[in-house]
Amino acid sequence: MEISLFLSFLGFFITAVILVVAFLYLYAIVTPYDDYNLIFEGNNIAAALGFGGAIIGVSIPLYSALVHSVSYIDFAIWGIIAILIQLIFAFIVTRLNGKYSFKSKIVQGVIPVGILMAFLSIAIGLLNAGSMSY
Incomplete structure (x- = not known):
């Protein structure tokens, strides 16, 4: 395996992880409740389900961007x-x-509302991903 291919993989992978981490930070700002407090302090299953769905929901279009991009900048x-x-x-x-x-x-x-939030986030993620398959 060529080192340049591995470095290219690392560049895309690390950027994707950074984008997910940025999303986790921004999602907590965008929602009007404290996701991290509800999950880690309050053991709120509904919040954890909704947050987990949001993570999957953003990962799907990021995957699509990885697969369909023609360059690093395009990805x-x-x-974003x-x-x-x-x-x-x-x-x-x-x-x-x-x-x-x-x-x-x-x-x-x-809990049913947390599940609904998760499924809606995943559905938006799928539509988001499908819209970028150019």
Whole structure:
């Protein structure tokens, strides 16, 4: 194996991991509740499910960007776009009020709402990924 191929792999892989870490940080800012506190201090299963779904949801379009990109810069740009789409989705969904308030239900630990949040995040991730298969 050529060292240049391995270095190329490392560049793409490390960038993808950095993008996921950036997403984890920004997702916690975008949601109106403290994801990390709910999960690590409150043992809130609904928050953990929603957060886990968001991680999968952003990883799917990042994978698509890795597979379909024609260069490193192309991947980085599409990776950032993927993150922005997922963050916009999370911002909008967690701001719904009333009977369908994700914010209040997740804070209360309502597991079906956490599952729904996870599935919605994954669905948006799949649509996000499919939209970038150019």
